[in-house]
Amino acid sequence: MRRVADAVDAQFDLLLAVPDDPRAALFNAMRHAAIGGGKRLRPLLVTATSKLFNVEENSALKAATALEALHVYSLVHDDLPCMDDDDLRRGKPTTHVAFGEAEAVLAGDALHALAFDLLADEHTHPDPFVRAEMVSCLAKAAGPSGMAGGQMMDLAAETSTFDLSTVTRLQQLKTGALIAACVEVGAILGRVPIEGRTGLRGYAHDLGLAFQIADDILDVEGDAELAGKALHKDEKAGKQTFLTLMGLGRAKEQANMLVDQAKSHLNGYGEEANLLRAIAEYTVERDR
Amino acid sequence: MRRVADAVDAQFDLLLAVPDDPRAALFNAMRHAAIGGGKRLRPLLVTATSKLFNVEENSALKAATALEALHVYSLVHDDLPCMDDDDLRRGKPTTHVAFGEAEAVLAGDALHALAFDLLADEHTHPDPFVRAEMVSCLAKAAGPSGMAGGQMMDLAAETSTFDLSTVTRLQQLKTGALIAACVEVGAILGRVPIEGRTGLRGYAHDLGLAFQIADDILDVEGDAELAGKALHKDEKAGKQTFLTLMGLGRAKEQANMLVDQAKSHLNGYGEEANLLRAIAEYTVERDR
Numbered sequence: 267m268r269r270v271a272d273a274v275d276a277q278f279d280l281l282l283a284v285p286d287d288p289r290a291a292l293f294n295a296m297r298h299a300a301i302g303g304g305k306r307l308r309p310l311l312v313t314a315t316s317k318l319f320n321v322e323e324n325s326a327l328k329a330a331t332a333l334e335a336l337h338v339y340s341l342v343h344d345d346l347p348c349m350d351d352d353d354l355r356r357g358k359p360t361t362h363v364a365f366g367e368a369e370a371v372l373a374g375d376a377l378h379a380l381a382f383d384l385l386a387d388e389h390t391h392p393d394p395f396v397r398a399e400m401v402s403c404l405a406k407a408a409g410p411s412g413m414a415g416g417q418m419m420d421l422a423a424e425t426s427t428f429d430l431s432t433v434t435r436l437q438q439l440k441t442g443a444l445i446a447a448c449v450e451v452g453a454i455l456g457r458v459p460i461e462g463r464t465g466l467r468g469y470a471h472d473l474g475l476a477f478q479i480a481d482d483i484l485d486v487e488g489d490a491e492l493a494g495k496a497l498h499k500d501e502k503a504g505k506q507t508f509l510t511l512m513g514l515g516r517a518k519e520q521a522n523m524l525v526d527q528a529k530s531h532l533n534g535y536g537e538e539a540n541l542l543r544a545i546a547e548y549t550v551e552r553d554r
Numbered sequence: 555m556r557r558v559a560d561a562v563d564a565q566f567d568l569l570l571a572v573p574d575d576p577r578a579a580l581f582n583a584m585r586h587a588a589i590g591g592g593k594r595l596r597p598l599l600v601t602a603t604s605k606l607f608n609v610e611e612n613s614a615l616k617a618a619t620a621l622e623a624l625h626v627y628s629l630v631h632d633d634l635p636c637m638d639d640d641d642l643r644r645g646k647p648t649t650h651v652a653f654g655e656a657e658a659v660l661a662g663d664a665l666h667a668l669a670f671d672l673l674a675d676e677h678t679h680p681d682p683f684v685r686a687e688m689v690s691c692l693a694k695a696a697g698p699s700g701m702a703g704g705q706m707m708d709l710a711a712e713t714s715t716f717d718l719s720t721v722t723r724l725q726q727l728k729t730g731a732l733i734a735a736c737v738e739v740g741a742i743l744g745r746v747p748i749e750g751r752t753g754l755r756g757y758a759h760d761l762g763l764a765f766q767i768a769d770d771i772l773d774v775e776g777d778a779e780l781a782g783k784a785l786h787k788d789e790k791a792g793k794q795t796f797l798t799l800m801g802l803g804r805a806k807e808q809a810n811m812l813v814d815q816a817k818s819h820l821n822g823y824g825e826e827a828n829l830l831r832a833i834a835e836y837t838v839e840r841d842r
Contacts, residue, residue, distance in 0.1 A: 282698075288714065288724075292698055292706035343663060348655035367636035368709055371659065375631060375666065376702035382670045383693035386686045395682040398674045401689045405671035410570075410580055414664035418580035421656055426576065436576075 270313055270330065271306040277331040281380065295365040295373035296380075300338045303356030303494070307477075307545070309334045311448035312455075314541040315466065319456025325391050329400060329455055332384035333448050336404060339377035340413055340444075342370050349421070350499070357494035378408070391455060399454045407447035416440025423505045430511045434475070437508075441481075442474030449473075468531035469542065476524035477549045479517050482507040486514070521550045558601055558618065559594040565619040569668065583653040583661035584668075588626045591644030591782070595765075595833070597622045599736035600743075602829040603754065607744025613679045617688060617743055620672035621736050624692060627665035628701055628732075630658050637709070638787070645782035666696070679743060687742045695735035704728025711793045718799045722763070725796075729769075730762030737761075756819035757830065764812035765837045767805050770795040774802070809838045 278300045284293040309330035316326040345352040345360040346367065353363050362370035384390055385400045406412055416439030419428075423436065449470035453463050482500065486509055490497045500507045508517050528546040532539045566588045572581040597618030604614040633640040633648040634655065641651050650658035672678055673688045694700055704727030707716075711724065737758035741751045770788065774797055778785045788795045796805050816834040820827045 288707045288710040288716075288720070289698060289703040291710070292703060296698065343659055346656075346659060348659060368634075369706070371631055371634060371636060372702050372706055372709075375662075375696075376698040378663065378666055379693050379697035379700075379702065382689055383697055386689035386693060388686075393682075394686040398676075398682040398685040398689070401670055401674035401686070405667050405674060408663075409667035409671055410577060410584065410664040412667075414660050414667065415577040415580060418657070418660055419576045421660075422576040422579070428576075432576070 267306065267310055270310045270327075271304075273327050274306055274309045274331050274334055275301050277327065278335075281331070281384075291365060291369055292372055292376060295361050295369045296376055298358070298364055299342045299361045299370075299373055300335065300377065303358060304334075304338075306334060307549075308337050308444065308448045310545060311445065311470075311542075312452050314545060315449045315452025316455045317452075317541065318535060318538050319453070319458060321452070321455040325455055326452070328384055328387070328390040329451050330448075332381045332390070332400075333404065333444070333451060335377045335384065336381040336408055337444060339374040339381070340408075340417070342374035342377070344417060346370060349417070352496055352499075354495050357491075381408075385451075393457075396454055396457065400451050403447050403450050403454060407443040412439055412443035412447075413441075416443065420505075424503050428506045430508075433506055433508060433511060437478040438471075438474065441478050442471065445474040445477060446470040465531045465534050469528045469546070472524045472528035472531065473546050473549060476521045476528060476546065479508045479521040479524070480550045482509045483514070483517055483521070485509075525550055555594065555598055558598045558615075559592075561615050562594055562597045562619050562622055563589050565615065566623075569619075569672075579653060579657055580660055580664060583649050583657045584664055586646070586652055587630045587649045587658075587661055588623065588665060591646060592622075592626075594622060595837075596625050596732065596736045598833060599733065599758075599830075600740045602833060603737045603740025604743045605740075605829065606823060606826050607741070607746060609740070609743040612677075613743055614740070616672055616675070616678040617739050618736075620669045620678070620688075621692065621732070621739060623665045623672065624669040624696055625732060627662040627669070628696075628705070630662035630665070632705060634658060637705070640784055640787075642783050645779075669696075673739075681745075684742055684745065688739050691735050691738050691742060695731040700727055700731035700735075701729075704731065708793075712791050716794045718796075721794055721796060721799060725766040726759075726762065729766050730759065733762040733765060734758040753819045753822050757816045757834070760812045760816035760819065761834050761837060764809045764816060764834070767796045767809040767812070768838045770797045771802065771805055771809070773797075813838055 282293050282297050284290050312330035312333055313326045341355060342361045344350050345355055346362055352360050361373055382401055386397050391397050416436055419436040420440055449466050453466055484493060485497050485500050488497050525546045529543050532542055570581050570585050572578050600618035600621055601614045629643060630649045632638050633643055634650055640648050649661055670689055674685050679685055704724055707724040708728055737754050741754055773785050773788050776785050813834045817831050820830055
């Protein structure tokens with residue numbers, strides 16, 4: 267995990283060299299958001315999945331950095347005053363607090379574009395079919411039928427009372443879609459045809475849900491300092507979450523069940539999938 | 555122009571069918587921003603360029619819609635209270651005025667992703683090399699070394715005094731990069747190798763600058779109702795523009811000279827480039 271995190275940091279450091287012109291503040295804001303911090307779960311999912319198929323490390327790492335850039339952009343925009351209005355992220359002031367609101371909007375936008383720039387770059391993968399498929403996969407995960415749609419539902423959750431199936435759908439779009447895209451991009455890099463991705467898709471689906479239930483539990487039970495962000499937020503916003511709908515006990519059971527189920531989807535793989543199995547276990551253990 | 559505008563509207567109408575779920579507000583905000591309005595100069599540049607190379611109309615139109623989606627996203631974000639704080643755009647309330655600030659950030663984000671989704675879609679072009687190259691071109695035009703970088707410089711212009719070369723660079727990034735990408739995408743669709751794009755690149759470069767000088771003139775001399783947006787903004791913000799740096803007379807001369815120069819880059823083409831020539835002339839005549 268540390269190795270992937272360091273490698274992603276090094277990629278961002280190279281990509282975001284600060285120019286000596288009036289764009290410097292933009293690059294500094296992008297660096298603030300992207301470098302140093304976070305568990306880098308998404309890059310790890312890309313590299314761990316692509317390892318199953320002996321993908322060249324450089325390709326996996328560049329695609330992993332793209333997926334993290336997309337994730338970081340979403341954090342920067344979600345933290346904005348008009349969205350979740352958060353001051354702390356990954357143990358640091360959020361980008362708009364450190365650099366200003368306009369700079370944060372732009373830094374997010376620029377990281378969004380950077381993600382696609384990286385995926386479409388011939389240095390990431392020599393086969394244009396692989397590149398176009400990765401772009402297509404990420405664009406769908408990011409757009410109105412993915413992450414942006416999920417964030418819209420999350421805003422609506424403050425004024426509506428959602429049932430369990432709506433909260434599940436919300437989280438599948440808001441977090442699940444990008445987590446699934448990480449595994450999918452790993453498979454695309456490995457040129458796995460769609461019909462060969464069923465197990466990995468099942469794994470990603472269950473992992474995404476387990477991750478979100480664990481996040482809801484963390485919001486109630488976690489240590490804000492370890493988490494590096496404000497907690498008890500859903501409670502304050504009066505939102506329905508997996509916890510309010512299931513209760514703490516059942517939510518924990520459900521998360522553990524989903525982790526087992528995620529691992530069972532990997533039964534077609536041998537030891538080479540142990541890292542993916544460990545990631546699934548980690549999602550319900552992190553930051554406690 | 556009208557025909558392309560209608561076709562782009564029809565594309566957006568299909569792509570942005572409003573779902574019967576809590577994402578409806580997001581789709582409505584995207585439709586508000588994207589449908590009905592604007593001169594559709596960027597889609598027209600894509601289709602007019604691709605016509606030189608007998609590109610299939612469906613491909614050109616889908617790519618044109620992608621470029622317009624990217625442009626519309628940039629307008630939505632530029633209009634935000636923390637950026638230019640505009641209430642009127644294309645004769646309508648801006649997206650954050652009509653739908654709320656969070657919704658406007660998300661609608662912009664979702665249109666940003668949609669642009670790449672469209673370019674990477676196999677229904678846009680069957681050749682993955684063409685798709686990946688279009689994505690790469692647009693991502694660079696949108697990112698920190700393109701539009702987002704230009705918008706950052708524009709924010710800095712409120713507190714710095716830029717000279718003519720810095721203002722030129724600002725505008726090349728902020729507006730020029732996307733205009734150039736439209737022409738480039740037309741050439742990519744036509745499978746024109748890079749060495750065959752010199753004339754078109756020269757055309758796009760000069761057109762982009764002429765467009766921006768005309769925009770600065772419009773900001774001072776234009777009719778706000780015809781323009782459909784607030785004018786005299788640069789003046790109020792105390793920004794250096796082509797006008798403040800050159801004076802009205804020289805700015806007009808310069809714009810006309812650039813239009814002639816843009817057209818001269820098309821000398822290698824015959825009548826089939828007349829639409830591109832007409833577009834160049836139109837850029838300095840619009841909205842007066």
